[in-house]
Amino acid sequence: MKINKISAAAISLGLFAGAAQAQSSVTLYGVVDAGFLYNNNVKGGSLYGLSSATSSRWGLLGSEDLGGGLKAIFDLENGFTLGTGALGQGGLEFGRKAYVGLSSATWGTLTAGRQYSASNDATSSFASGADWAASGLGYGTRAADVDNVDTSNRIQNAVKYTSPNVAGFTLGVLYSFGNVAGNFGQNAVKDVGLAYANGPLKLGASYEFTNRPYYATFGNQGNSSTSGTGTNNNMPSRIYGGYASAGSQQIVTAGGSYALGPVTLGVLYSNTQFQNLGKIAAGGSYGTVYNGGTATFNSGELNVKYALSPALTLAAAYIYTHNSGAGGYDSAHYNQVNLGATYLVTKRTSLYADAFYEAASGTDSTGKAAVANFSGSTYSSTSHAVAAIVGVTHRF
Template sequence: MKYKIAAAAVLSATLTTAAQAQSSVTLYGLIDAGFTYVRGGANTWQVKSGTVNGSRWGLRGSEDLGGGLKAIFTLENGFSIANGTAGQSGRMFGRQAFVGLASDQYGAVTIGRQYDSVVDYLAPLSITGSQYGGTIAAHPFDNDNLNNSVRFNNTVKYTSVNYAGFKFGATYSFSNSTQFANNRAYSFGASYAWSGLTVAAGYLQLNNDITSTVFGNSGPSSSASGAQTGEWTFLAGRQRTFGGGLSYAFGPVVAGVVYTQTNLSDALGGGISSGQSGASGGIAFRANSARFQNFEGNVRYALSPAISFAGAYTYTRTDLGGGVNPIYNTVSAQADYALSKRTDVYLQGNLQHVSRNSGHVSAYLNGLSADSNTQKQGTVTIGMRHRF
């Protein structure tokens, strides 16, 4: 009898261990906080949350279904460490919220609130889409969404497996209304990595009915059912964004270039998403169309496992209509010191100057308040990040 009881106990423990190995749930997060000095118009000191990476916490899980197939999910909340409020228009899981199936052979299909393909594939090659530049280093107004100012609801996403360094994917974000072609978005992108070389490209299109109460003159309603709700960058019936980039790593140095272009039609105006905590400002269009072209060069250098330096310059050409074509010159630089694998401190500087400016367009560094009285704006930030 004793041997039978012992055997049963061993079998029970084995089955419990196997069940635990087949499924997992992980709590994770990142907190980014710092002091920022802003110069340009009114000079201010500010406590900022998410200067480089947005503060967040989330749950990520998977369940092994057998045959190389598993169920996956992610729920991710964004928040301000400065005052504890939720980001992304007050959503509980505003950064990401999706569930789906992933196959070791065929890739993954997920449904929910997700990033577009430009963010997934092209943004990591830019300084704003990495841990070396972040929010303030975004291209003016985050016009190409590389800093994911807008995330998309009602989204079906396909993500391929890695084919010897080649990956691709696509998204479609439903309007969830009878106006199928309006208040929707779609994107696709790809990347290839070989040795030290990485190349990537992406395309994003947004279709919105700017005459409806869903979108309207003040941006998409937070109570609407469309692909965008409560978050917006430009008030336009159609936005097309595309771009490509490459980077190359040689020893401790990684250098890259990125080009993006955003074209707007049926445009009413431009501004800053209400989902960007603490940001305010805007830009006026002189016609019902506008264009932004961004040329970025960036470099990163790992002096040691604990110390790194990074910098970028972005030349942004615009056409706002009516002969107003300002040029934005944006420089970003960062020095980072890792106190441990999970905690680091950084010093970051950003500077933007608007030239060829017949329309007297104001400088605007992403995530800060624009000042109508200056064509130059700069910041210095001392910050700390902790990952868990």
């Protein structure tokens, strides 16, 4: 018995030593942002209040060396509202990211869970609204972030593969399971993105197809048919909130950027289609008002960033979005201008000031006269709106 105890202890020590040799790490990271927001028209009234240009968050990023160049990885990221301390993304504990997977410099990365789309990985850096123009607030996106470049809708129940960089090219492929018994394709998302980087030149293109988007990706929690259809942060958007009954949604995006010394020029185009309108029953703030057809949004953006000094960057963007209309309703047009300035106090702390102007015309998704409707905000009572935010961001 004494020998057995000694042997067991030796084995335990051996296992412990082996585990100790495996290289592993867990990193705590995050962003804390507070700004003062002004919006001149929220349902007819001016809004003053505390908000955030960059989404406040904290996360745990981990990896463990499994040998042979293979690593186990995970990322758990929580979003929260700084002013109230409330959980973001509809109250989900890790609503921004929650995935685990395997990564290899030779074979690429395979992850499973709630995560950003491959489309976002390939094209978001070319959009001012996902880069410097108050990405957390959402005001700087193309009309209501209709193409999801600013990730108003994250992808859950998803498996994603990202290839290693080969001659500057990176490929991402994602499939999101609808988790509906007896119907494998219901509420599913198919997504692919291709990116290229070579010195000052960056390019990206993507394709995403969603079955029954109201149930699959709209709102924050997915598969829950939330009343926040067509929204960012569960606030109804008249720009496309009326298309909740779409049987499917297709998004094609392409863009690029080029750096010329201190100046970076960016361009982005997207085509978003809400197909088979009225095919499914959907509630939401506007209900079902269509009995067939497809509503198509074409959106284009030009933007520029100028590093006036190592600390100070100035930026501007112009965005035009056209909704073709559907079901016999007229089309709608949206013009937007974003202006911004960022000053780096230190590598982790920055000051910012952003301003936005949006003008709308025609007939929106609800069948009413189009009004200005910044993403992440309640709609204006008129065809135009102005907003601005100044604040501080700290990263850790």
